[in-house]
Amino acid sequence: ALLISGCGVFGGDEGGGGGGGGGPRGVAESFLAEWAASRFSEASKRTTDPSAAAAALTAMQDTLHPGKREFSPGDLSGDCESTTGCRVEFDVGLQLDGLGEWRYASALQVVRATAGDEWKVRWATSILHPRMTTATSFSRVRALPPRAPILGRDGDALVAEAPVVRVGIRAGSVPDGAIEDLAEVTDVNVDGLITRVAKADPGDFIEAVVLRNNDYFELKSRIDKINGVVVEADTLTLAPTREFAREVLGAVGNATPAALSNAGSTASEEDSLGLFGLQGLYQKQLAGRAGGRIDLVDADTGAPLETLIEFTSVPGTALHTTLDLQMQTAAERALTLTDENSSLVAIDTATGNLLAVANGPADKAGEDRALNGQYAPGTAFKMISALALLQNNIGLNDKIGCPQTVTIDGKRFENYDDVGAPGQVSMATNFARSCNTAFARRIADLDTDVLSDAADAFGIGGDWNLLLNTFSGSVPPAADRLELANDAIGQGRVLMSPLAMAVVAAAIASGTPRYPRLVLDGLPPRAAPPANPAIIPPPGTVPSTTSPSPSEKAGPTPVFTPKTDDRPTLQPLPFAAELKSLMQLAARRGTGEILNVGPSAGATNGTALYGSDTEPGRHAWMVGFAGTIAFAVIVERGVSGPTTAGPIARQFLGAVL
Numbered sequence: 001a002l003l004i005s006g007c008g009v010f011g012g013d014e015g016g017g018g019g020g021g022g023g024p025r026g027v028a029e030s031f032l033a034e035w036a037a038s039r040f041s042e043a044s045k046r047t048t049d050p051s052a053a054a055a056a057l058t059a060m061q062d063t064l065h066p067g068k069r070e071f072s073p074g075d076l077s078g079d080c081e082s083t084t085g086c087r088v089e090f091d092v093g094l095q096l097d098g099l100g101e102w103r104y105a106s107a108l109q110v111v112r113a114t115a116g117d118e119w120k121v122r123w124a125t126s127i128l129h130p131r132m133t134t135a136t137s138f139s140r141v142r143a144l145p146p147r148a149p150i151l152g153r154d155g156d157a158l159v160a161e162a163p164v165v166r167v168g169i170r171a172g173s174v175p176d177g178a179i180e181d182l183a184e185v186t187d188v189n190v191d192g193l194i195t196r197v198a199k200a201d202p203g204d205f206i207e208a209v210v211l212r213n214n215d216y217f218e219l220k221s222r223i224d225k226i227n228g229v230v231v232e233a234d235t236l237t238l239a240p241t242r243e244f245a246r247e248v249l250g251a252v253g254n255a256t257p258a259a260l261s262n263a264g265s266t267a268s269e270e271d272s273l274g275l276f277g278l279q280g281l282y283q284k285q286l287a288g289r290a291g292g293r294i295d296l297v298d299a300d301t302g303a304p305l306e307t308l309i310e311f312t313s314v315p316g317t318a319l320h321t322t323l324d325l326q327m328q329t330a331a332e333r334a335l336t337l338t339d340e341n342s343s344l345v346a347i348d349t350a351t352g353n354l355l356a357v358a359n360g361p362a363d364k365a366g367e368d369r370a371l372n373g374q375y376a377p378g379t380a381f382k383m384i385s386a387l388a389l390l391q392n393n394i395g396l397n398d399k400i401g402c403p404q405t406v407t408i409d410g411k412r413f414e415n416y417d418d419v420g421a422p423g424q425v426s427m428a429t430n431f432a433r434s435c436n437t438a439f440a441r442r443i444a445d446l447d448t449d450v451l452s453d454a455a456d457a458f459g460i461g462g463d464w465n466l467l468l469n470t471f472s473g474s475v476p477p478a479a480d481r482l483e484l485a486n487d488a489i490g491q492g493r494v495l496m497s498p499l500a501m502a503v504v505a506a507a508i509a510s511g512t513p514r515y516p517r518l519v520l521d522g523l524p525p526r527a528a529p530p531a532n533p534a535i536i537p538p539p540g541t542v543p544s545t546t547s548p549s550p551s552e553k554a555g556p557t558p559v560f561t562p563k564t565d566d567r568p569t570l571q572p573l574p575f576a577a578e579l580k581s582l583m584q585l586a587a588r589r590g591t592g593e594i595l596n597v598g599p600s601a602g603a604t605n606g607t608a609l610y611g612s613d614t615e616p617g618r619h620a621w622m623v624g625f626a627g628t629i630a631f632a633v634i635v636e637r638g639v640s641g642p643t644t645a646g647p648i649a650r651q652f653l654g655a656v657l
Contacts, residue, residue: 004072023119024080024085024110025110027110027121030046032073032090035071038061040058043057046121047122047123048111048122052123059138063138064094064140065097065098066094067097068095069092071092072091074089074090083111084111086109087109088108088109089105090106091105092104098267098268098271098292099140099311102309104129105130106126107126107127107130108124108127109122134299135299135300136297138295139296139297141293141294142290143290143313145287145289145291145316147161147252148316148317150282150321151320152321153320153321153323153353153520158321158328161238162212164211164212164213164233164238165213165216165232166205166210166231167211167216168208168209168229169193169208169229169230170203170204170206170228170230171200171204171205172201172204173202175228178227178228182208183208186209186211186219193208210236212238237252243362243363245323245357246359246365247277247357247366247371247468248354249279250277251274251276252273253275254273255268255269255272255273256273259273259275266290267290271287274286277366277468278321278518281467286317286319287316288313288316291314292313293309295308320521321519321520322348322355322517323518324355324356326656327356327656328355328358330356330651331344332362333651334633334648334652335360336360337648338361341361341364341367342634342635343359343369343632343634344631344632344633344649344652345358345370345498345499345631345632346630347503347505347506347631348506348628348629349509349628349629350510350628351514351517352515355629368468368469369497370497371468371469371470371471371498372469372471372497373498373634374471374474375495375496375497375608376608377606377608377621378489379490379604379606379621380490381487381489381496382431382439382488383504383579384455385439385443385451385488386427387454387457388454388488390575390579391574395427395578396578397428398426399426400425400430400442401441402430402433402438403437408485409480409485413436413437416434416607428581431586432586433590434586434604434606434641439488439489440488441485443487444488448480448483448484450484451488451494452476455475458504458573459503459514459515461474464516465515466516470499471496474493474496475487476494490608491609498634499632501632502632505625505631507576508573508583509602511576512573513570513571513573515567583625584600587603587624591603591604591641592604592622594647595622595624595626596650600626600627601625601627603623604622605640605641605642605645606620606621606641607619607640617637619634620634620638620640620641620643621641621645622646624649626653629653631652633648633652635648
């Protein structure tokens with residue numbers, strides 16, 4: 001069968017003309033080919049009324065937004081030389097942007113005035129659709145279903161539809177100074193707002209900013225004083241705060257080319273789409289599919305006459321994650337103890353499920369440092385170095401010297417904070433005190449792959465398949481003895497993310513290494529859709545009489561189906577009991593004492609050097625476990641693990657245990 005599409009014409013000619021030729025069928029095919037390719041002016045020249053045809057084809061395009069057209073013409077029928085000409089029936093396939101496919105059958109007539117004249121398509125609006133007349137027009141209606149929420153491990157909504165207020169100005173009726181005043185109050189770029197207002201048609205709503213309800217009511221008294229400002233109630237998919245788990249959850253916003261490509265054929269550039277994080281990765285699942293219809297309406301009044309096709313919307317499906325609402329909130333609050341870049345990751349030791357992923361400060365919460373940061377682990381790496389020693393027959397009570405300094409292959413190694421001990425002390429004591437010289441000197445005497453082998457036992461460097469940008473750590477075999485000594489104290493080529501360090505701590509706590517997990521398969525019933533948008537004042541205020549507060553409706557209690565765990569199975573961690581006792585010793589009488597969260601807790605700290613000899617800097621780590629939670633905290637440009645990262649870990653654990 002002949003197929004005519006936006007990609008061209010395929011097939012041959014019948015009945016006196018080739019594809020694009022001068023015969024009746026050729027003219028019909030040429031008309032359909034130009035139409036399919038959006039060359040409406042050229043298509044209209046093939047008709048008996050080019051002006052009317054061009055206007056009608058353009059109006060159909062502007063109203064229906066077909067991204068692609070396909071036409072399959074049938075055979076000629078009738079007497080082409082008669083006054084009515086011959087008929088060509090054709091199948092129409094329209095891919096309507098944001099809605100889907102619409103297929104129907106139509107027909108056209110090919111005529112010529114006298115023998116020898118050019119063949120033309122007799123123009124009729126019924127060519128567009130057999131129900132179309134000169135008194136009717138197309139109308140397109142499209143509506144999105146409510147976006148499904150992202151849920152925490154207990155079914156708490158981490159991201160859900162919430163009321164917002166769109167604040168802006170109507171173009172064409174802007175009082176003097178209103179744009180400047182609004183830009184100042186809402187902290188938006190005044191030049192950009194002026195430009196958008198100037199380019200808009202009179203009456204268009206020009207949005208300056210979208211505010212959460214609470215934020216709007218903080219500014220309401222100032223906004224109300226600006227003449228010409230318009231506010232519109234709406235709903236958006238929001239987390240509890242703008243910063244909440246932003247690296248993981250992502251954000252929903254105006255469509256970008258990348259987001260639109262990811263969203264699939266039923267998305268529209270007018271939609272709010274997931275831009276990154278889980279909102280971007282699971283855009284199709286969360287958004288569902290838009291519904292709508294194509295109506296035939298009165299051309300003069302716009303009154304609907306007939307629905308030609310209806311598209312059924314498909315609700316989005318909630319995404320169930322492992323994050324814990326309370327722990328995520330506690331993690332973000334704990335990071336407010338420092339103004340430096342910082343991250344905190346918490347993992348359930350029994351499952352490997354991620355409980356909290358936080359970055360600070362708040363204005364950098366969306367950076368992917370917690371999962372994907374690549375840092376020297378410093379002396380916190382001795383969790384892995386200790387396993388390497390144990391695997392090479394060096395026990396907890398074996399004596400290792402801890403001098404204040406030691407030179408290995410010409411490089412001087414030293415301890416931080418004047419750590420050192422005369423004579424020989426046990427490996428356990430060296431671990432608890434975070435003795436760099438002991439670990440560097442002893443590891444340097446072993447094979448160059450001992451640390452990479454030990455890291456493999458924890459799953460470090462594996463494909464964790466969290467979908468989000470994730471760094472699972474890198475511990476390559478050392479090139480020589482000096483590099484091995486540097487690696488032993490986390491200062492060589494070894495790199496770890498906060499997530500990777502938390503994975504190590506979780507494996508030590510449970511005795512079983514597990515790849516981390518973020519998304520579960522269990523899907524809850526959909527929550528009740530939000531009420532019609534209204535500007536809802538915060539608790540304790542009186543709602544405006546012009547925008548009453550609707551009653552809030554609680555959704556059903558979620559019930560989840562457990563996920564089948566398809567992560568790779570790792571072997572039990574060797575020497576897990578010994579490693580756990582080392583961590584617990586450090587928490588009781590060593591560098592983790594600051595945590596003070598009970599005798600079963602374990603911890604280790606790290607101070608990682610970076611920069612140059614002339615401008616050195618330090619990153620501070622605190623890593624450990626307590627109860628069923630393993631955690632890792634890093635603070636860039638810190639003083640030391642106990643001094644800088646320790647208070648953050650202590651506050652977090654105090655809030656969640």
